[in-house]
Amino acid sequence: MRANVVFIGGEVAAAGFRLAGVRVAVPEPGEEAATLASARETADLVLLGAEVAERLPSAMVRDAVAATTPLVLVVPDVRGRVALPDAAAILRRQLGVPG
Numbered sequence: 001m002r003a004n005v006v007f008i009g010g011e012v013a014a015a016g017f018r019l020a021g022v023r024v025a026v027p028e029p030g031e032e033a034a035t036l037a038s039a040r041e042t043a044d045l046v047l048l049g050a051e052v053a054e055r056l057p058s059a060m061v062r063d064a065v066a067a068t069t070p071l072v073l074v075v076p077d078v079r080g081r082v083a084l085p086d087a088a089a090i091l092r093r094q095l096g097v098p099g
Contacts, residue, residue, distance in 0.1 A: 006039040008032075009049020009075070017047070032056050036064060043070050050077040 007017040007024045014024040027035040032055050039046045046064070053061050053074045064072040092098070
C-alpha cells in the first residue's frame with residue numbers, strides 16, 4: 001500500500017517534492033492554517049516546511065506534531081532561511097531539566 005504524503009511549503013521545495021511524486025500545497029499568506037487542517041484530514045504523512053510552520057501559531061504546530069495520526073513532521077527550509085526548533089532544548093524544557 002502506498003502512503004498518502006502531502007508537503008506544505010514554499011514553491012522551491014515543493015518543486016522537488018512534486019518531482020518525487022508527493023502531493024504538494026503552497027499556501028498563500030493567511031491560508032497556512034486551513035491548508036494544514038485539510039492535509040491532516042486526508043494524508044497519512046504531512047511534511048510541513050519550516051517556513052510555513054513559522055507562520056503558523058506555535059500551538060497549532062505543536063499539536064499537529066504531537067498527534068498520532070497523521071504523522072506531521074517539520075522539514076528544514078531548503079534555502080536555510082528558517083532554522084528548525086532546537087529539539088534538545090524543547091525536550092529539556094518539557095522534562096524540567098535546566099538548560
